[in-house]
Amino acid sequence: MNRYHLIFLLSFAIFIFFLTPDVNTGDGGELTTAAWFLGTAHPSGYPLYLMIGKTVSFLPLGNIAFRIAIISALLSSLSLTLIYWLVFRFTASNSAALFSSTTLLVSYSYFTQSVVAKFYPLNLFLILLLFSLWAVKISAERPAQGAGHDETQILYLTMFLAGILTSNHHTGIIILGPVVAAWALTKNYPLTLRTILTGIALLLSGFLVNSYLILRGGEGHFFRAVNVDNLTDLWEVISRGAYGSSSTIAVTKNLFNGFGLYWYPLRNFFSILTTNFSYFSYLFFLAGSVWLFRKNLKLFIFIMLCLILYGPLLAKLALGSEKKSETDYYIIAHQYFIPALSFFAVVLGAGLYQFERGLKAARLRLLSKLLPLIFAFFPLIFLISRAADSNYRTNFVPYQVTKDTYSILPSDSVIMTFGDSASYQGWYLKLVGRYREDVCQMSSADQEKILWMLQGCSRKIYGSVFPTFFTEKFSEIVPLIQKYRLYSTDPVKETGAYKKYLNSSSLSVDYLYSPQNVFIKDKKENRKDFDSFLRQRQLAADRLIDYSACFSHFTDDFFSRQLCTRYAIHLTDMARLYSDASYHSTGEEVKVQVDDPKSGYSQPLYTINVTEKNRAYLEYSNHLLRFNQWPILYLREKN
Amino acid sequence: MADIIFTGKKLKNACIIALCMTGILLLRLSFDQFQNYSSGNEALKKGSYINAIMYFERVLHAHVPFSPLENKARNDLMGLAARFEKEKDYEPALLCYETLRTSRYLTRHFFVPGSRELPFLNDRIASIKAQLLLKDGMVKGFREGYDQQMGIMSKDYSPSVFWSLVAVSAFWAYLGFIALWILRRKGVYVYIFCFAFIVWLTGLYMA
Numbered sequence: 001m002n003r004y005h006l007i008f009l010l011s012f013a014i015f016i017f018f019l020t021p022d023v024n025t026g027d028g029g030e031l032t033t034a035a036w037f038l039g040t041a042h043p044s045g046y047p048l049y050l051m052i053g054k055t056v057s058f059l060p061l062g063n064i065a066f067r068i069a070i071i072s073a074l075l076s077s078l079s080l081t082l083i084y085w086l087v088f089r090f091t092a093s094n095s096a097a098l099f100s101s102t103t104l105l106v107s108y109s110y111f112t113q114s115v116v117a118k119f120y121p122l123n124l125f126l127i128l129l130l131f132s133l134w135a136v137k138i139s140a141e142r143p144a145q146g147a148g149h150d151e152t153q154i155l156y157l158t159m160f161l162a163g164i165l166t167s168n169h170h171t172g173i174i175i176l177g178p179v180v181a182a183w184a185l186t187k188n189y190p191l192t193l194r195t196i197l198t199g200i201a202l203l204l205s206g207f208l209v210n211s212y213l214i215l216r217g218g219e220g221h222f223f224r225a226v227n228v229d230n231l232t233d234l235w236e237v238i239s240r241g242a243y244g245s246s247s248t249i250a251v252t253k254n255l256f257n258g259f260g261l262y263w264y265p266l267r268n269f270f271s272i273l274t275t276n277f278s279y280f281s282y283l284f285f286l287a288g289s290v291w292l293f294r295k296n297l298k299l300f301i302f303i304m305l306c307l308i309l310y311g312p313l314l315a316k317l318a319l320g321s322e323k324k325s326e327t328d329y330y331i332i333a334h335q336y337f338i339p340a341l342s343f344f345a346v347v348l349g350a351g352l353y354q355f356e357r358g359l360k361a362a363r364l365r366l367l368s369k370l371l372p373l374i375f376a377f378f379p380l381i382f383l384i385s386r387a388a389d390s391n392y393r394t395n396f397v398p399y400q401v402t403k404d405t406y407s408i409l410p411s412d413s414v415i416m417t418f419g420d421s422a423s424y425q426g427w428y429l430k431l432v433g434r435y436r437e438d439v440c441q442m443s444s445a446d447q448e449k450i451l452w453m454l455q456g457c458s459r460k461i462y463g464s465v466f467p468t469f470f471t472e473k474f475s476e477i478v479p480l481i482q483k484y485r486l487y488s489t490d491p492v493k494e495t496g497a498y499k500k501y502l503n504s505s506s507l508s509v510d511y512l513y514s515p516q517n518v519f520i521k522d523k524k525e526n527r528k529d530f531d532s533f534l535r536q537r538q539l540a541a542d543r544l545i546d547y548s549a550c551f552s553h554f555t556d557d558f559f560s561r562q563l564c565t566r567y568a569i570h571l572t573d574m575a576r577l578y579s580d581a582s583y584h585s586t587g588e589e590v591k592v593q594v595d596d597p598k599s600g601y602s603q604p605l606y607t608i609n610v611t612e613k614n615r616a617y618l619e620y621s622n623h624l625l626r627f628n629q630w631p632i633l634y635l636r637e638k639n
Numbered sequence: 640m641a642d643i644i645f646t647g648k649k650l651k652n653a654c655i656i657a658l659c660m661t662g663i664l665l666l667r668l669s670f671d672q673f674q675n676y677s678s679g680n681e682a683l684k685k686g687s688y689i690n691a692i693m694y695f696e697r698v699l700h701a702h703v704p705f706s707p708l709e710n711k712a713r714n715d716l717m718g719l720a721a722r723f724e725k726e727k728d729y730e731p732a733l734l735c736y737e738t739l740r741t742s743r744y745l746t747r748h749f750f751v752p753g754s755r756e757l758p759f760l761n762d763r764i765a766s767i768k769a770q771l772l773l774k775d776g777m778v779k780g781f782r783e784g785y786d787q788q789m790g791i792m793s794k795d796y797s798p799s800v801f802w803s804l805v806a807v808s809a810f811w812a813y814l815g816f817i818a819l820w821i822l823r824r825k826g827v828y829v830y831i832f833c834f835a836f837i838v839w840l841t842g843l844y845m846a
Contacts (some may be wrong), residue, residue: 001652001656005652009659009660012660037797054803058748058807059748060752061668061704063746065745153821160817164814215843222796223796410771411768412768412777432744433745434740435737438768460794462791465787465791546692546693
């Protein structure tokens with residue numbers, strides 16, 4: 001065992017301690033389900049991640065979502081070790097190398113991505129492999145470091161890794177820009193035809209990981225978030241063509257539009273750096289840059305190029321406008337810039353080394369040994385902050401809300417989920433966990449343009465249970481809906497495709513859908529039945545759900561907080577149900593209205609009589625909303 | 640670059656690291672089980688049954704093979720389910736059985752832990768659902784509802800474990816032997832890579 005092993009094991013232990021215990025919000029549910037079923041995920045399909053996911057899913061420890069999340073902890077620990085190794089190689093200072101690793105470890109975005117199931121840690125690891133390979137090659141040009149690297153070997157590894165990079169997140173390929181520059185800066189002899197051909201073959205052999213998509217994304221496979229039936233589909237998926245103006249190629253074109261518009265991306269990027277490392281870090285960054293510039297200009301150019309491409313340039317593509325929403329910060333700022341944070345951390349280590357050298361030059365022997373060491377360990381203090389805002393170990397919200405969404409449904413119901421979080425978590429619970437198999441889950445990205453994904457409602461399974469549901473005619477589905485069997489995680493939207501057919505009413509954490517009046521024969525009788533059913537189900541649901549997960553999570557996860565609002569709606573609906581004078585009115589009155597930011601549902605403004613029975617519901621609802629109002633770190637820093 | 644290749648000593652280190660990682664995972668999961676089982680027991684004593692179900696479920700989700708706490712949580716869930724059923728309180732009973740069944744599927748790997756009790760769980764779930772469906776007028780008779788539910792639960796669309804293992808092993812061999820070829824340049828690695836690649840594709844197709 002050496003210090004690298006220790007760095008790896010300690011960071012792995014920290015990440016595992018804070019690791020999500022079950023499915024997390026965002027893509028976690030989809031990736032876990034796709035990995036288990038050897039299916040496909042949303043574009044770009046993520047075949048490499050899914051193969052790694054399938055491998056760890058055989059681990060006989062924890063649940064499948066937890067196992068998939070281990071990939072993040074494992075790869076983030078490896079990345080930290082790689083950074084330690086790299087900075088130590090540049091500076092030969094333990095403190096400097098440790099400083100780089102610890103500052104990165106506790107940085108908000110890096111830490112959070114390391115404790116949930118996501119493909120960003122894998123992306124970073126691949127990027128860092130290429131980065132290290134070329135950084136070492138550049139630094140090894142110095143005779144003191146003892147060169148002897150086989151140039152073709154590095155070229156071959158680069159080509160192979162470049163091929164593999166295409167099978168994960170599209171931002172990975174940006175590293176190839178600085179790599180080409182590094183090659184141009186360091187090449188010692190011209191390329192031979194044989195080297196070029198072998199390089200191309202290795203690029204292809206890495207790219208072939210994508211053949212997974214053709215084999216598992218075709219007709220007949222159970223879980224396909226994207227269909228890949230031919231090579232055109234494959235290209236569409238890899239280039240993320242389905243995202244239109246957000247596709248890889250369309251977004252790349254933005255890079256060259258409006259060079260004057262770099263101010264906001266730059267500002268947004270600095271905001272990300274400051275949030276993750278604080279203003280204090282810029283001093284070290286400056287010192288590190290100066291040291292690198294003096295020590296090895298080529299290495300300095302390479303690192304800065306990496307930082308610029310993964311920083312301001314990426315911000316121009318993805319985070320370029322003046323005003324950003326909470327979602328923009330949470331989805332883009334929090335995930336895309338992890339490579340930039342890592343390169344920044346490398347320079348920070350060099351900065352501490354410069355500081356250490358300064359102390360040595362001043363002949364402050366004790367200080368030159370003690371201070372850098374204190375600085376190296378000091379960032380670990382921020383683990384306390386991470387325990388308060390990124391403690392995913394305590395976050396059972398996504399699993400519990402999803403489970404309750406299903407638990408309250410009558411047997412043989414259909415539930416429609418809209419958007420990523422609700423659909424992905426539903427897939428995990430229903431398809432991998434096989435929870436409430438009598439319920440059929442249909443998913444669509446939104447209500448405006450409905451494109452049903454029937455992974456949770458395969459005709460093979462449910463064709464005989466809901467024969468009418470698979471017809472094209474709405475009138476044939478009406479009898480099933482009138483038996484109160486159609487639900488959703490979202491209410492019917494004004495702009496939705498179903499507006500002219502359906503109404504919705506809030507029912508606990510779900511919404512009960514009913515046909516519009518024109519489709520109902522006995523309207524009066526139907527209304528009476530409907531009200532009685534709604535009340536009876538609301539009471540039944542109150543006995544089946546558990547909202548305590550929303551009081552005990554220490555994360556500022558944007559989507560978890562949104563999900564908790566659904567419990568607040570349930571609680572205020574219950575308070576309204578028990579507001580009758582027969583429940584011993586206290587004489588107080590309160591005005592209540594809860595907005596669900598995810599679905600856009602706004603509860604009608606109720607004036608509720610406080611009774612002995614409903615007081616607790618009102619108090620819980622109030623506490624729950626307050627507990628989940630904590631803004632995400634990026635916004636906290638801004639205000 | 641040759642120092643990347645494993646030597647005997649490096650292999651020994653790798654084994655020690657793997658053992659340490661397993662230890663870390665076991666510690667985390669055992670701690671979770673202990674904490675959640677204690678909370679579940681407290682909730683049970685207070686009569687907060689739904690809360691207890693939630694905590695016992697978390698114990699099962701933090702699966703550790705041969706864990707005594709897992710067995711206790713399973714027994715407590717079964718006890719709660721039987722109690723609800725006896726009181727003809729069908730929906731909470733269904734919640735218990737479904738929770739237990741899902742916990743088993745969510746912790747499956749090469750096999751489903753506790754798979755011996757799955758037929759019993761399926762039977763209870765189908766019975767309760769059939770009764771609820773009959774009450775709601777969704778089916779004509781108990782048998783129809785029961786058979787329908789058993790039909791749904793008998794289908795498992797998970798890929799074959801054997802072919803999944805073949806695909807996973809061949810995938811790592813495919814990537815590994817390319818890397819080995821780059822580092823060592825032995826012609827035989829190219830053949831092994833080609834073979835592994837074909838096996839990987841076959842595994843994916845068959846799974």
